[in-house]
Amino acid sequence: MSEYQYYEFSAVDQPLSAQQQAELRARSTRATITPGSFVNEYHWGDLKGDPLDWMQRYFDAHVYFANWGSARFMLRLPLAALDEAVLADFLQPSVAAADTGYGDIFTVTATATHWILDLSLCDDSGDYAHDWQEDEDSASAGWMARLLPLRDELLRGDTRPLYLGWLARVGSEEIGDEDLEPPLPAGLKNLTPAQMALVEFLEIPPDWLTAAAANSADLAGSTDTAPAIDAWLALQSPAQMRETLRLLLQQRGQEAERSLLGRFLAWQRVQQMPGTAAPSERRTVAQIEVGCTAAERIRLEREKRERDALAARKRAERDQHLLQVAARANAIWEIIDQTLQRGTGGAYEQAEKAVQELSEALALTGRQAEFRTGLARLMQTHDKRPAWVTRMRKAGLL
DSSP states (O other), X not given: OOOOEEEEEEOOSSOOOXXXXXXXXXXXXXXXXXXXXXXXXXXXXXXXXXXXXXXXXXXXXXXXXXXXXXXXXXEXXXXXXXXXXXXXXXXXXXXXXXXXXXXXXXXXXXXXXXXXXXXXXXXXXXXXXXXXXXXXXXXXXXXXXXXXHHHHHHHTTOOHHHHHHHHHHHHTTOSOTTOBOOOOBTTTTSOOHHHHHHHHHTTOOHHHHHHHHTTOOOOOOOOOXXXXXXXXXXXXXXXXXXXXXXXXXXXXXXXXXXXXXXHHHXXXXXXXXXXXXXXXXXXXXXXXXXXHHHHHHHHHHHHHHHHHHHHHHHHHHHHHHHHHHHHTHHHHHHHHHHHHTTOSHHHHHHHHHHHHHHHHHHHHTTOHHHHHHXXXXXXXXXXXXXXXXXXXXHTTOO
């Protein structure tokens, strides 16, 4: 298997300047570079730069994968977007985890202005769930487009992506049985498409997700945010409002929107944090694992019912087809006879399949004697064809 690596970076809050694009071009002559992105594939060699450093200097999101099972997803968010104490709950060092030999699957780096969330996967089993491939469809999975909405969700105070990062730590055995889960977000039973993509990207087992979500409250229905917006606007100083208007007049509307929304959401989170489980309700990993075992049993039973139902449908469809074959038995014998007259290997193969299907059809309708009579008549006509006779004997039809 040849080597294949895919790197994609995205600039969201601030487009790359011409100077920044030139700096990146100096690192790669083959990459596709725009004011909003850097994309490159490698069949040999590697990225001439440190992805974490590039996130600190240029970008707001990064996706990487390689066909030997490594994958990585990073997000950069303003410091005001996430409270340090909130992050700490999901990054708490384990008191009882085994040493896996790998680096942490979920880490956060703080810069002077931003948090950088770093989620990594190292699947060296050889059976990659992502099926990264070295072909034109390798990038078409669209992981950046699927995962990037997580950034806006985090900016809006949704901690479900953080909990999924912690759950991935459980799956990689970074977390021990006696460790407590972080505060449980509401809405784990109904993840967003981006959150489901993160589950897939990090290969979080579905039974662990089901068990973890069992105690998660439903999300509150949508509410009118106008009163909150009015309350926040009343707190803004003239200088703050002028800064926003200045950005708009400088045709930096996206930057103005992001800045304004970020400040509003940070204020809103302080006023009312999203629903989480009380500390006394937080489970140990061992308790969640009990639920995981039950979820696995239920899932396997459901999958068996689904397989049985599918098999029953296929049998019914097959039986219906065979009844139609049986109704045309005389015509089919004639078609087989005409096919054998061509005397080619392909004709013999086609005829054998037709004979086998006719045998099954007539057996279904209790007409085995009729089949034996028809086959004897056919063989009497074509018994001078050694290849055909041999084929019938190998098939157990003679």
